[in-house]
Amino acid sequence: MRTYTKPKAPKGEPQQFVEIAAYADPGACVLWPYAQAGDGADAGTGYGKLTYAGRQTYSHIVACTLRHGEKPTDDHEAEHLCPNKLCCNGSHMAWALHAPNCQRRTEHGTQLIGEKHNMVKLTEANVRYIRKSKHSGRFLADFFGISPATVSLIRSRKLWRHIV
Numbered sequence: 001m002r003t004y005t006k007p008k009a010p011k012g013e014p015q016q017f018v019e020i021a022a023y024a025d026p027g028a029c030v031l032w033p034y035a036q037a038g039d040g041a042d043a044g045t046g047y048g049k050l051t052y053a054g055r056q057t058y059s060h061i062v063a064c065t066l067r068h069g070e071k072p073t074d075d076h077e078a079e080h081l082c083p084n085k086l087c088c089n090g091s092h093m094a095w096a097l098h099a100p101n102c103q104r105r106t107e108h109g110t111q112l113i114g115e116k117h118n119m120v121k122l123t124e125a126n127v128r129y130i131r132k133s134k135h136s137g138r139f140l141a142d143f144f145g146i147s148p149a150t151v152s153l154i155r156s157r158k159l160w161r162h163i164v
């Protein structure tokens with residue numbers, strides 16, 4: 001007797017992509033190759049979008065949630081630690097708190113740090129991430145393209161003192 005098993009509906013490719021990207025190695029950005037925000041209410045935000053768990057959402061938010069857990073409070077937003085809005089490498093994402101009445105600046109406060117060979121731009125989110133991170137100084141130095149000495153200066157608050 002022949003049986004016919006209906007093939008399981010394959011999970012959408014974008015959904016699989018974001019689940020893998022969420023746990024990607026921190027070494028490189030994983031750029032979203034699918035639909036992007038650009039029409040309707042979210043025009044111009046430039047984030048990857050998809051339907052995930054039945055909801056219309058953005059790829060970086062899904063990646064942040066998968067990697068770091070549900071957002072801690074409604075005031076938290078998934079923030080890129082890297083400069084690529086389309087990146088959905090979960091390790092390049094963090095939940096960041098934005099004061100509700102404080103209008104979000106289009107550009108994060110940035111400060112140039114002189115490095116031996118080039119100038120590296122860190123955002124406030126990068127600095128908070130470096131202070132919170134349990135990764136080694138060496139790892140963070142490689143990840144952000146700065147020296148281990150700079151990482152320890154940031155951690156001991158000799159640099160970027162004004163950032164909590």
Ligand SMILES: [Zn+2]
Nearest residue numbers: 029082087092
């Ligand atoms: Zn990235």
